[in-house]
Structure formats: structure tokens, C-alpha cells
Amino acid sequence: MAKKIPYKVYLTEEEMPKTWYNMKAHMKTQHAPFINPATQKPCTMSDLTPVFCEECVEQELNEKDERIEIPEGIRSFYKAFRPSPLVRAYFLEEVLGTPAEIYYKFEGNNTSGSHKLNSAAAQAYYAKKQGLTSITTETGAGQWGTALAMAAAFFGLKLDVYMVKVSSEQKPYRKEVMRTYGANVVPSPSDTTAAGRKLLAEFPGTGGSLGCAISEAVEKAVTTENCRYVLGSVLDHVLLHQSVIGLESKTALDKYGVQPDVIIGCVGGGSNFGGLIAPFMGERLQGKNDIEFIGVEPASCPSLTRGKFVYDFCDSAQTTPLAKMYTLGCGFMPSPNHAGGLRYHGMSPIISQLYHDGYIRAVAGEQSKVFEAAEMFAKCEGILPAPESAHAIRVAIDEALACKKTGEKKRILFGLTGTGYFDLSAYKQYNDGTMTDRIPTDEDLQRGFDTIPHCPVNEGLL
Amino acid sequence: MAKKIPYKVYLTEEEMPKTWYNMKAHMKTQHAPFINPATQKPCTMSDLTPVFCEECVEQELNEKDERIEIPEGIRSFYKAFRPSPLVRAYFLEEVLGTPAEIYYKFEGNNTSGSHKLNSAAAQAYYAKKQGLTSITTETGAGQWGTALAMAAAFFGLKLDVYMVKVSSEQKPYRKEVMRTYGANVVPSPSDTTAAGRKLLAEFPGTGGSLGCAISEAVEKAVTTENCRYVLGSVLDHVLLHQSVIGLESKTALDKYGVQPDVIIGCVGGGSNFGGLIAPFMGERLQGKNDIEFIGVEPASCPSLTRGKFVYDFCDSAQTTPLAKMYTLGCGFMPSPNHAGGLRYHGMSPIISQLYHDGYIRAVAGEQSKVFEAAEMFAKCEGILPAPESAHAIRVAIDEALACKKTGEKKRILFGLTGTGYFDLSAYKQYNDGTMTDRIPTDEDLQRGFDTIPHCPVNEGLL
Numbered sequence: 001m002a003k004k005i006p007y008k009v010y011l012t013e014e015e016m017p018k019t020w021y022n023m024k025a026h027m028k029t030q031h032a033p034f035i036n037p038a039t040q041k042p043c044t045m046s047d048l049t050p051v052f053c054e055e056c057v058e059q060e061l062n063e064k065d066e067r068i069e070i071p072e073g074i075r076s077f078y079k080a081f082r083p084s085p086l087v088r089a090y091f092l093e094e095v096l097g098t099p100a101e102i103y104y105k106f107e108g109n110n111t112s113g114s115h116k117l118n119s120a121a122a123q124a125y126y127a128k129k130q131g132l133t134s135i136t137t138e139t140g141a142g143q144w145g146t147a148l149a150m151a152a153a154f155f156g157l158k159l160d161v162y163m164v165k166v167s168s169e170q171k172p173y174r175k176e177v178m179r180t181y182g183a184n185v186v187p188s189p190s191d192t193t194a195a196g197r198k199l200l201a202e203f204p205g206t207g208g209s210l211g212c213a214i215s216e217a218v219e220k221a222v223t224t225e226n227c228r229y230v231l232g233s234v235l236d237h238v239l240l241h242q243s244v245i246g247l248e249s250k251t252a253l254d255k256y257g258v259q260p261d262v263i264i265g266c267v268g269g270g271s272n273f274g275g276l277i278a279p280f281m282g283e284r285l286q287g288k289n290d291i292e293f294i295g296v297e298p299a300s301c302p303s304l305t306r307g308k309f310v311y312d313f314c315d316s317a318q319t320t321p322l323a324k325m326y327t328l329g330c331g332f333m334p335s336p337n338h339a340g341g342l343r344y345h346g347m348s349p350i351i352s353q354l355y356h357d358g359y360i361r362a363v364a365g366e367q368s369k370v371f372e373a374a375e376m377f378a379k380c381e382g383i384l385p386a387p388e389s390a391h392a393i394r395v396a397i398d399e400a401l402a403c404k405k406t407g408e409k410k411r412i413l414f415g416l417t418g419t420g421y422f423d424l425s426a427y428k429q430y431n432d433g434t435m436t437d438r439i440p441t442d443e444d445l446q447r448g449f450d451t452i453p454h455c456p457v458n459e460g461l462l
Numbered sequence: 463m464a465k466k467i468p469y470k471v472y473l474t475e476e477e478m479p480k481t482w483y484n485m486k487a488h489m490k491t492q493h494a495p496f497i498n499p500a501t502q503k504p505c506t507m508s509d510l511t512p513v514f515c516e517e518c519v520e521q522e523l524n525e526k527d528e529r530i531e532i533p534e535g536i537r538s539f540y541k542a543f544r545p546s547p548l549v550r551a552y553f554l555e556e557v558l559g560t561p562a563e564i565y566y567k568f569e570g571n572n573t574s575g576s577h578k579l580n581s582a583a584a585q586a587y588y589a590k591k592q593g594l595t596s597i598t599t600e601t602g603a604g605q606w607g608t609a610l611a612m613a614a615a616f617f618g619l620k621l622d623v624y625m626v627k628v629s630s631e632q633k634p635y636r637k638e639v640m641r642t643y644g645a646n647v648v649p650s651p652s653d654t655t656a657a658g659r660k661l662l663a664e665f666p667g668t669g670g671s672l673g674c675a676i677s678e679a680v681e682k683a684v685t686t687e688n689c690r691y692v693l694g695s696v697l698d699h700v701l702l703h704q705s706v707i708g709l710e711s712k713t714a715l716d717k718y719g720v721q722p723d724v725i726i727g728c729v730g731g732g733s734n735f736g737g738l739i740a741p742f743m744g745e746r747l748q749g750k751n752d753i754e755f756i757g758v759e760p761a762s763c764p765s766l767t768r769g770k771f772v773y774d775f776c777d778s779a780q781t782t783p784l785a786k787m788y789t790l791g792c793g794f795m796p797s798p799n800h801a802g803g804l805r806y807h808g809m810s811p812i813i814s815q816l817y818h819d820g821y822i823r824a825v826a827g828e829q830s831k832v833f834e835a836a837e838m839f840a841k842c843e844g845i846l847p848a849p850e851s852a853h854a855i856r857v858a859i860d861e862a863l864a865c866k867k868t869g870e871k872k873r874i875l876f877g878l879t880g881t882g883y884f885d886l887s888a889y890k891q892y893n894d895g896t897m898t899d900r901i902p903t904d905e906d907l908q909r910g911f912d913t914i915p916h917c918p919v920n921e922g923l924l
Contacts, residue, residue, distance in 0.1 A: 006474065006475045006541075007475065007541040007542070008472075008541070010470075010472040012468070013468045013469065077844075079468075079469040079470070080469070080553060080843060080844040081844050091542060109571045110844060110845075111840065111844060111845055111846045111881070113883075150844055153840075153841040154841065154842065154844070172886075172890070173883075173886035173887075173890075176886040176887075176889045176890045176893060177846060177883075177886065177889075179889075179890075179893045180837060180840055180846065180889050180892075180893060181840065181841060182841065375642060378573065378615075378642060378643065379615040379616065379643060379644065380616065381542060382539075382542040382543050382572060382573060382612055382616070383572075383573055384573040384639060384642065419573070421575075421635075421639075421883045421884075422883075424634075424635035424638040424639065425635075425638075427638045427639075427641075427642050428634070428635075428638045428641075430642075431638060431641045431642060
């Protein structure tokens with residue numbers, strides 16, 4: 001610790017990771033397998049490969065290799081937008097007057113505006129390598145769709161993005177970024193799929209839902225030649241790709257002899273948090289450190305803190321395999337005043353298992369307090385954070401303020417997943433003083449739990 | 463040149479510039495002084511200090527010192543968003559199949575989205591140091607207003623931004639970024655100033671103009687205690703602050719033994735281009751290199767390629783001192799189909815003089831071709847550029863394609879000033895195929911020239 005850590009640490013190209021980190025290699029209890037809802041049996045390669053790229057399915061099922069090579073073609077594309085900086089938050093520390101050291105890994109400095117590009121790059125590469133000509137996905141707010149549009153353009157793949165209709169109308173600019181990258185953005189529900197036509201017939205004029213957009217994207221993929229479906233969070237292989245965040249963070253901190261005491265990330269589907277903690281958690285599982293891991297979710301969508309650990313569908317349309325995870329029920333919807341992302345009803349099976357086994361602490365944040373933290377951070381650190389990322393900022397600030405009381409010099413690392421450029425309607429609410437909190441009541445939650453399937457694998461769990 | 467240059471070069475904190483670079487120290491012909499329109503005499507310190515911060519005025523008038531120290535307080539804030547990367551455009555080179563080497567300095571990786579923050583940081587610091595409590599400015603599209611809002615928040619200054627009313631309505635999100643940073647955004651014309659009230663009385667329901675916004679911001683500054691007005695381009699001290707771009711670029715290139723053959727930047731008011739070329743031009747003026755400098759302007763606002771080199775007002779409301787510069791006339795307005803910035807009628811006096819003396823070549827770009835370049839660049843380099851920056855990309859690509867024909871291995875450096883996140887309505891036009899070009903006719907230009915003042919200092923020039 002002789003050397004003072006600079007404001008920002010950028011790794012050199014040589015220092016950038018050459019392998020991803022697979023936490024599962026060290027988990028004593030693996031998460032339960034995906035279940036085929038028709039057979040109630042675990043999903044196999046052949047259940048999954050008609051939908052997903054082969055290499056991604058292999059990674060999905062790999063429980064033994066700690067390290068998985070990042071192919072040269074992906075490492076090359078990573079150089080277009082990585083390394084991302086590890087920042088020492090000197091300005092924030094000063095404003096807080098805390099003895100704690102605060103570090104954050106900033107993933108927002110790319111045109112998609114978030115960490116999502118890490119997995120988009122990998123999945124587009126594997127699709128190309130498999131000889132596919134096109135891929136499909138769905139997007140809600142548009143962060144994931146933008147990332148995949150960039151990756152598809154880079155690797156020369158055709159891309160159809162099913163964008164929830166109401167989002168495509170409310171966020172026309174997000175759509176334009178995707179279009180500029182050559183993606184075909186289809187407002188969902190659409191008449192391009194049976195699923196879309198069915199919904200349109202039942203509910204003419206509907207604004208759509210993420211569940212329907214998933215159904216359309218999957219249908220389009222399995223009915224199109226040389227096409228597969230690509231998902232941006234929740235799944236193990238997505239967390240694997242995101243481990244580049246944690247690996248870069250660890251290399252940067254190691255260079256300065258800094259071992260974090262606490263690692264904090266926001267959790268929606270869990271891919272950013274899972275990626276950030278990966279190498280640190282791997283060591284923790286081997287008894288090599290005693291880091292506290294904190295996942296922060298919105299109080300309005302509290303899957304870890306108030307959900308059930310059961311089998312549930314990954315989508316609200318109930319078309320996917322069943323995953324055992326913390327869930328609010330696939331029919332749960334956060335209240336309309338909830339701003340920003342982190343609105344997924346479930347949680348990554350890996351994160352769910354680690355939480356269940358006591359390796360992760362979960363905290364739920366109310367959005368007014370989250371935006372207060374975002375404002376403070378923006379003013380002193382010069383970065384306008386995404387509302388999602390601000391959940392992690394909130395808890396990092398709370399931890400640092402606790403240190404101020406106790407005098408502890410904790411080393412806090414958090415993930416700053418993205419920028420807030422496309423979430424300014426939420427900031428407007430905050431600036432206007434019209435932002436409200438709405439924590440679901442037990443009755444609200446029960447309505448969501450009622451949508452969890454009562455099927456054989458859930459026997460004794462519900 | 464033994465070491466292969468990486469995709470991105472980030473300087474270490476120790477390598478970041480400790481002084482700015484003042485090109486004027488090496489100019490054989492200094493640009494003509496600002497003229498007080500009332501007296502037709504050169505402006506003095508005492509003419510300018512009621513409006514601008516003292517230290518900025520001193521820098522404005524400094525023609526002798528090549529190096530001017532960057533105070534520690536500014537260097538510290540620079541660490542929040544600098545160094546910016548110098549990027550080797552390997553991907554673009556490959557797509558073009560050119561033997562040329564292409565480099566760009568990317569200034570868009572900060573929340574204001576552009577290079578403007580470099581001078582905003584300096585001017586807010588000096589305002590604070592002078593004991594001021596507030597500053598004012600105007601903004602059109604909002605890039606400069608956002609940058610100044612960030613700097614004012616950082617140094618704890620109150621800020622009033624007069625934002626052209628029609629822009630504040632068309633770009634509500636830009637306004638929210640400024641508000642989040644605590645700025646008071648006033649749609650102009652407003653009833654907070656005599657200038658605004660006068661215009662509102664004459665033209666009820668007007669959408670405002672940059673000229674009026676400047677008048678309001680200056681009036682507010684000179685009628686408020688402990689307040690000054692801050693300008694984001696054109697002036698010498700702004701170019702001085704922006705020299706940090708060129709200095710970082712030069713240090714990065716020098717590390718790898720790379721001397722550029724061509725340096726390209728977009729020009730509106732000239733601050734980014736002036737900053738990028740500063741240390742290279744300084745050496746050129748001393749006969750130490752033979753670099754070609756190319757300023758790229760929109761064909762729809764061609765101040766260098768088709769303007770007159772005369773005295774003109776810096777604002778359309780004719781309230782400022784007169785500057786000798788290339789100008790289309792202070793009443794010139796680009797046609798409504800012009801997208802993005804670079805819509806200033808005049809040009810930095812330094813850049814104007816260097817152009818007049820043959821050190822700079824000027825090229826005018828048509829926007830449809832500029833957006834084609836932007837799209838190609840976004841797809842392979844992974845950054846969605848601001849329309850302004852895309853002017854430089856267009857010419858860099860043209861230079862590289864010329865090298866493909868001749869086989870020359872030119873080293874091309876260009877300035878990528880910002881991101882296009884807040885210009886997506888222009889991208890939408892491009893994506894929809896509805897973008898048009900509109901080059902001003904000689905008659906259009908004459909209408910602008912007619913607004914140049916016929917005053918004693920312009921005798922023999924018009």
C-alpha cells in the first residue's frame with residue numbers, strides 16, 4: 001500500500017482478462033437445474049439449443065471449470081469499449097467526511113450506456129461463430145436492446161428487437177440508437193408472430209409487456225432459419241460474461257494492495273452483481289476472504305428480501321423453462337410509479353442460491369432515497385448515474401456514513417452499471433418533487449405469488 | 463516505434479498536463495483586438511472585467527506566455543473526467559482497408575457529453591476564486607449549459623442558464639440534467655431581464671434565439687452582485703483551456719513515437735479545434751513540423767469557406783464587442799433543416815487569423831454525408847458520435863480513403879468532441895431517410911453579410 005491509488009485505474013490491454021470466472025466451480029450447493037415445464041424433468045442441451053447458441057448452453061451447464069477462455073474475437077471487441085475505469089471516489093469521500101475508502105467500477109462509458117454490452121458482445125460472437133445469420137431479443141427500457149444492436153452490427157448479424165410497445169413510444173430515442181446500429185426494432189405486440197397476433201386480437205390497443213416481447217422474440221428465433229434467441233440477464237452464462245467486471249476490478253485493486261471489505265451491487269436479474277462479485281465470491285467460497293456482499297434491490301420489486309425461493313417461469317407469458325429462484329411470481333408487476341429498471345420478478349438462480357446459503361446480504365431501497373444518493377453522487381463525482389446503479393450508490397453511501405460514526409476505515413467497492421441519459425423522465429419527477437415511493441403491501445405480493453405455478457417440482461416449496 | 467500502440471491510451475495522473483498551451487505566443491500576426499462598438503477603440507481589461515472573470519480576461523489578453531499554469535483546483539476536478547482516451551481506430555482502418563493510421567481523441571466520456579467541460583471547469587474555478595457567488599450563461603442545444611451546470615455544482619456556485627425557449631421545449635431532458643446539477647434553467651426570452659421583456663412585448667410567443675439568450679445572460683450577470691457571465695467558445699481563454707485536449711493527445715502520441723501528418727477537427731466557434739491543434743500548431747509556427755490542419759464546418763454554416771474576414775458582433779443581438787473574424791454576419795441563421803451544433807455565424811479570432819495566414823485548411827461538409835460517416839463509425843468503433851464530431855469523422859475517412867488510392871501511410875488525428883445521445887432526433891431523420899442538405903445560396907449569404915456593421919473599423923474591409 002505504498003502507492004497512492006489514483007482517481008482512476010485503467011488496466012493496460014495486457015492486463016485485461018483472458019478468461020471469464022465461473023463462480024459455480026466453487027459453490028458447494030449448485031443451484032437447481034432448469035425444469036422443462038411439460039415433462040417436469042431437468043432441461044438438457046437438446047432442450048435448450050433450439051433456442052440458445054450452443055456455446056452459451058455449454059457455458060450455462062458448466063459447473064466445474066473456474067476459468068473459461070474468452071475467445072480472441074470477443075477480447076478484440078472488448079477493446080472497443082473496455083477496460084472500464086475503477087474509480088476511487090475521493091470526491092464523494094470528502095463530501096461525506098467518511099474514513100471509509102470508496103471505489104466503484106464504472107461500466108457506463110460506452111454507447112449502450114451500461115454493462116450489458118459485455119454479454120451482448122459474447123453472445124453475438126458465438127452466434128456468428130455457429131454460422132447463424134440472425135438473432136432476436138426483447139427489450140424493455142432499451143439498455144439491453146441497444147447493447148445487442150451494437151454487438152450485432154460489429155459482428156455483421158441481423159437483429160430483431162421486440163421492444164415493449166409502450167417503451168418504444170416513450171423512449172423513441174433509444175429506438176433510434178438501435179436503428180442507427182441497423183437493428184430492426186419491432187414494437188411488441190406485433191403482427192409478425194402468432195403470440196403477438198393472439199395478444200392483439202385479445203387486447204387491441206395494448207401497450208405490451210416484457211412477457212409478450214419475450215414470447216415473440218423466442219417464437220421468431222425458433223421459426224427462422226439460422227436464428228437464435230439471446231437473453232441479457234438472469235442466466236448463468238450471462239453472469240459468466242459479466243465476470244469481466246469483477247476480474248478487472250480485482251486486478252486493479254490488487255495492483256494497489258487493496259482488498260475490499262464490502263462489495264455492493266444493484267440487483268434486477270442479477271447479471272451485473274453476479275459479474276462484479278464473481279472472482280471475489282469464488283475466493284470467499286474457498287475460505288480465502290471474508291468479504292460482505294450486498295445486493296440492493298428496489299423496495300418496489302423486492303424479490304430477494306420478500307420473495308419465495310421456488311420454481312417459477314422466467315417470463316410472465318409462462319413460455320420458458322422453470323428456474324428455482326427467489327421470485328415474486330411471474331405475474332408480479334412493480335407499481336407504475338417505479339422508475340428505471342430492476343423490475344424483474346425473479347432473480348438469477350446463482351445469486352438466489354448464494355443468497356439462500358447466506359453468502360449475500362440483500363437490502364431494499366426506496367426510490368426517493370435512491371435518487372437523493374444519485375444527485376449527491378452526480379454533483380461530486382461528475383457522473384449522472386442510471387437509477388438502477390443509484391441503488392448501489394445509496395447503500396455505499398449508507399455504509400460510508402456508518403463508518404463515519406464508528407470510525408471504521410472500511411473499503412467499499414460498488415458497481416456503477418450505467419448512465420442515466422435515457423432515464424431523465426425519472427430525474428424530472430425527482431427534480432419536480434413529484435417522485436413517490438410505493439412499497440408493495442402483503443396483499444400486492446400475494447397477487448404475485450398466486451401466479452407461481454403449482455406443479456410437481458414446487459411441491460413442498462410453496 | 464518498436465511498441466505497438468494499443469487501442470486506447472490513457473495517460474497516468476502524473477502525465478496529465480500541468481499547464482495549458484497558448485498558441486498566441488508563437489503567432490507572428492496576432493489577431494486584431496476586440497473593439498468597443500461605442501468608442502471603436504480596442505477593449506481594455508476594464509471594459510471586459512465587469513462581464514467576465516478577471517483571470518479569464520488576463521488570459522484573453524495574454525499574447526506572450528506559451529505556458530499558463532493549470533491551478534491545482536482545476537487539475538483536481540479534471541481528474542473526475544480526464545484523462546480522455548486517445549484511440550487508435552484499428553476497427554475503422556480495417557473497415558476502410560486503408561494503409562493510413564487513424565487516431566482520435568475522444569472527449570465525450572463525461573456526463574456533459576462533450577469537451578465543453580474543460581473550459582467550464584476552469585471558468586467556474588476562477589469565478590469561485592474571485593469570490594463570486596453566481597454565474598450566468600446561455601445555451602442553445604444544451605451541451606455547454608450542461609457542462610457549466612456540472613462545474614458550478616462542483617465548485618458550489620449558483621448558476622442561471624438562459625436556454626433558447628424552443629430548445630428547452632424540444633430538449634426537455636437536457637434541461638433535466640442541468641436541473642439535477644442544481645442549475646436554474648430559464649427559457650429565453652424570459653421576464654427576468656429587460657432584454658427578455660422587450661422581446662416578449664414585441665414578439666409574444668417567440669421561441670427565442672441564441673442572441674437573445676446571450677443578452678439576457680449578460681444583463682443578469684452585470685445587474686447581479688458577485689456575478690459574472692461565462693462563454694463556452696470563440697474566446698481566446700476558452701481555446702486556452704481546451705488546449706488540454708491537444709496536450710494530452712501529443713503526450714500520448716509522443717510515447718509511441720507517432721507524429722501526425724494531418725489533424726482534423728470540426729469547427730463551430732472553434733474551441734475544440736483550437737484546443738486540439740494548440741501544441742501542434744505552436745510547433746508548426748516555430749517551423750518544427752509540417753502538419754496539415756483541417757477545420758471542418760457544415761456546408762450549411764460555412765463561416766471559414768464562404769465568410770468575410772471583418773469586424774462583427776459576437777452575438778446576433780449586437781450587444782457584445784466587435785471581433786475581427788470570419789463571419790457570415792451576426793444575423794445569419796443556418797437553414798432549419800441543419801441538424802446539431804456548429805451553427806455559429808462567426809469563428810474564433812485565433813482560428814480566423816491562422817486560417818487567414820494559411821496555416822489551416824477549411825472543408826465544408828454536407829450533413830447527409832456527415833451522417834453516413836457517423837453511422838459507419840458508430841458500427842465499427844462502438845461510439846455514437848455527436849453530429850458535430852461527425853464532421854471531423856467524415857473528413858478523416860475521406861483522407862484515409864485517399865491514402866487507399868495513393869498507398870500513403872498518413873497518420874491522421876481527429877477530435878471526437880462528443881456523443882450523440884441528445885441528438886437522436888437528427889439520427890431519426892437520417893434513419894428515416896428524410897434528412898436533406900441545404901447549402902446556402904449566394905443570396906442567402908448576402909442577407910447575412912448585410913447584418914455586418916458598417917462602422918469605422920470595418921472601413922476598407924467590407
